[in-house]
Amino acid sequence: EAQVTQNPRYLITVTGKKLTVTCSQNMNHEYMSWYRQDPGLGLRQIYYSMNVEVTDKGDVPEGYKVSRKEKRNFPLILESPSPNQTSLYFCASSIRQGATNEKLFFGSGTQLSVL
Amino acid sequence: SQKIEQNSEALNIQEGKTATLTCNYTNYSPAYLQWYRQDPGRGPVFLLLIRENEKEKRKERLKVTFDTTLKQSLFHITASQPADSATYLCALQRGYQKVTFGTGTKLQVIP
Numbered sequence: 001e002a003q004v005t006q007n008p009r010y011l012i013t014v015t016g017k018k019l020t021v022t023c024s025q026n027m028n029h030e031y032m033s034w035y036r037q038d039p040g041l042g043l044r045q046i047y048y049s050m051n052v053e054v055t056d057k058g059d060v061p062e063g064y065k066v067s068r069k070e071k072r073n074f075p076l077i078l079e080s081p082s083p084n085q086t087s088l089y090f091c092a093s094s095i096r097q098g099a100t101n102e103k104l105f106f107g108s109g110t111q112l113s114v115l
Numbered sequence: 116s117q118k119i120e121q122n123s124e125a126l127n128i129q130e131g132k133t134a135t136l137t138c139n140y141t142n143y144s145p146a147y148l149q150w151y152r153q154d155p156g157r158g159p160v161f162l163l164l165i166r167e168n169e170k171e172k173r174k175e176r177l178k179v180t181f182d183t184t185l186k187q188s189l190f191h192i193t194a195s196q197p198a199d200s201a202t203y204l205c206a207l208q209r210g211y212q213k214v215t216f217g218t219g220t221k222l223q224v225i226p
Contacts, residue, residue, distance in 0.1 A: 004158075033214070042218035043159070043204065059215075090158050103149060104206075104214065106158030 002027045006091050006107035013081055014115050021076045021110050023091030030096040032074040033058070033104070034066065036087040043090070049074055050096075081114040088112075117143045119217040121205060127223045128195055136190040136220045138205035143215075145207035148181055148188050153202045153219065162203075163190075195224045 004025045013019055025032065033048035035058075045058030049068040063085055065077040074093075078085060088111050092104040122137035138148070147166045151159035165172045165181045165188070172179045178191040192199050202219040 035216075040218065043216040045214065092158075103161035103164060104151075104159070106160070109156065109158050111156075 002105070004091055004093050004105050004107040006089075006110050008110060009108065010111050012113045012115065015082055016080050019078050019081060019112075021078075021089060021091075021112070023074045023076065023107060024072050025074075025091075025093040025105070026072065027093060027095065027105065028071065029093035029105070030071070031094040032068065033092045033094075034064070034074070034076045035090045035092065036060065036085075037090060037109075038087050046076070046089075081112075083114045086112060086114045117141070117207075117215060119143075119205065119207060119215060121203075121217040121220045123220055124218075125221045125223065127225060130195060130197060130224050130226050132195055134192040134195045134199070134222055134224070136203050136205075136222065138188040138190070138217055140186050140207055143186070143207060144183075144209060146209045147207075148179075149206045149208070149214075150177075150179055150188075150190050151204040151206060151216075153204060159204055192222075195222075197224045197226050200224050 007022045030051045034046040035043045037043050044060045046064050047066040049055045090109050091107040094104045118141045120139045128134045149164045150162045153159040163179045165179045176193045180189045200223050202221045204219045205217045206214050208214045
């Protein structure tokens with residue numbers, strides 16, 4: 001089954017404790033992206049990747065890191081989480097077709113709480 | 116700066132009627148526009164995509180229009196059903212760059 005898999009689904013942590021949220025897709029997609037979703041603010045892009053070893057900042061990259069060493073994986077790293085990073089996070093992927101990315105496939109989300 | 120507005124945070128409609136959701140944008144020239152459905156606690160699911168050179172797109176009970184002069188897209192659900200209740204997001208993109216989402220409209224279809 002074609003899917004984007006995120007782990008964990010729920011995560012509670014404390015300020016300053018490094019964490020990684022994993023994301024994997026089995027569709028051989030070139031494009032992958034991370035979003036956070038907050039009430040009233042909608043989905044905001046954190047980082048995106050056009051292909052292996054190619055990443056770029058989105059709208060709200062501060063406090064986050066990403067890497068794209070393999071095509072299928074795109075982990076999100078919070079080196080020193082803070083309470084304002086409490087949010088619902090989504091990973092998404094898309095095939096690269098011509099001049100457009102076509103539709104995005106989203107994971108089920110990771111609800112992160114930073115105490 | 117780019118701005119995307121969806122007509123209202125919430126929209127209530129009677130079952131069987133046509134729901135119309137609006138997406139307006141400013142300071143942007145998207146190559147195409149997408150609509151997604153999101154259920155509570157779940158990731159958005161793609162519904163329809165329309166390109167800048169297309170006026171209208173249909174899929175079953177769904178219809179999307181794209182007016183680049185008005186900088187507006189309309190999303191219609193005909194013969195709405197309670198199962199259509201969800202939050203609907205519009206998203207814009209140009210080229211390979213980042214996709215920008217609106218904040219969404221929560222649709223409630225009342226039996």
